[in-house]
Amino acid sequence: xxxxxxxxxxxxxxxxxxxxxxxxxxxxARDAAQAQIMQAERMNSRYLQGLPFTAGxxxxxxxxGSWLAEQDLVVIGSPMSGLRGMLTQIAPILxxxxxxxxxxxxxxxAQVEPQAANxxxxxxxxxxxxxxxQVAPALxxxxxSGPSFAQExxxxxxxxxxxxxxxxxxxxxxxxxxxxxxxRVYANDDIVGVEVGGAVKNVLAIATGLCDGxxxxxxxxxxxxxxxxxxxxxxxxxxxxxxxTFMGLSGLGDLVLTATGDLSRNRKVxxxxxxxxxxxxxxxxxxxxxxxxxxxxTVVQRAQHLGVDMPIAQAVVALLDGKTTxxxxxxxxxxxxxxxx
Numbered sequence: 001x002x003x004x005x006x007x008x009x010x011x012x013x014x015x016x017x018x019x020x021x022x023x024x025x026x027x028x029a030r031d032a033a034q035a036q037i038m039q040a041e042r043m044n045s046r047y048l049q050g051l052p053f054t055a056g057x058x059x060x061x062x063x064x065g066s067w068l069a070e071q072d073l074v075v076i077g078s079p080m081s082g083l084r085g086m087l088t089q090i091a092p093i094l095x096x097x098x099x100x101x102x103x104x105x106x107x108x109x110a111q112v113e114p115q116a117a118n119x120x121x122x123x124x125x126x127x128x129x130x131x132x133x134q135v136a137p138a139l140x141x142x143x144x145s146g147p148s149f150a151q152e153x154x155x156x157x158x159x160x161x162x163x164x165x166x167x168x169x170x171x172x173x174x175x176x177x178x179x180x181x182x183x184r185v186y187a188n189d190d191i192v193g194v195e196v197g198g199a200v201k202n203v204l205a206i207a208t209g210l211c212d213g214x215x216x217x218x219x220x221x222x223x224x225x226x227x228x229x230x231x232x233x234x235x236x237x238x239x240x241x242x243x244x245t246f247m248g249l250s251g252l253g254d255l256v257l258t259a260t261g262d263l264s265r266n267r268k269v270x271x272x273x274x275x276x277x278x279x280x281x282x283x284x285x286x287x288x289x290x291x292x293x294x295x296x297x298t299v300v301q302r303a304q305h306l307g308v309d310m311p312i313a314q315a316v317v318a319l320l321d322g323k324t325t326x327x328x329x330x331x332x333x334x335x336x337x338x339x340x341x
């Protein structure tokens with residue numbers, strides 16, 4: 001199988017390494033100098049130091065052209081902010097011939113204020129499949145998601161992911177590309193549920209990192225994760241997802257990993273804020289994109305537009321915007337009136 005991975009960040013590289021053990025993989029980097037270094041070293045030392053490429057991986061910075069149409073699967077490894085541009089660029093090349101998988105988890109930044117009279121789902125910030133439908137409707141695409149840290153996947157440690165698409169052939173292509181002895185891939189046709197789970201868990205991981213950084217205890221962490229899952233589910237159902245999706249890998253699984261795993265970027269943001277860092281200092285300390293910071297406001301805006309209550313996510317946004325302190329956010333959440341579970 002021929003696979004192109006567009007984007008040589010940690011996650012794109014990790015999947016290229018994993019798939020390259022049995023497939024032919026082109027790992028594409030925008031920066032030609034970076035591509036040359038990676039090809040020469042047979043490693044992405046910037047993001048995955050000490051983890052060599054498998055035999056099937058080749059690095060390229062060639063212009064995105066007709067060679068993409070010769071692939072069996074194209075994987076977009078850009079963050080959410082870059083998805084629209086990448087889809088727009090490759091859509092005329094691929095048309096409907098080659099399935100596309102995206103790895104980003106999040107919502108686009110909102111284009112209008114949620115209170116605006118002309119506010120619509122498009123203006124309020126879209127999920128990845130909504131972006132695809134808008135800018136590249138002919139493309140067959142889906143999301144590869146689930147609880148996964150790049151370092152562990154690159155090392156071949158046991159991992160399970162979800163291949164989500166409303167197109168069966170796209171789901172099958174993702175499974176064929178990545179399912180192997182160390183990586184199980186489950187097919188799912190609930191693209192809405194999978195993307196909501198993948199996006200909102202990043203926001204809630206910031207809250208959990210904050211909780212742990214403030215040393216509020218394991219009881220508080222468990223409560224936060226559980227009530228956070230309730231928020232994810234409420235938003236997902238309002239957007240048309242299936243309830244059972246949130247009990248699976250892209251819901252509960254991804255939330256638990258991102259909220260508690262020490263490799264989680266979003267959790268690290270929460271920990272840093274608890275230590276008194278500013279948001280900019282916290283983000284700068286990562287060296288990677290933390291999608292929860294990028295999409296938190298959009299998640300809350302989309303929820304408000306739908307009339308969905310998400311108090312934990314709202315507290316995270318207030319904290320990121322500097323409108324509250326960590327201690328005040330905790331006090332406000334705990335001071336809410338009693339209600340049924």
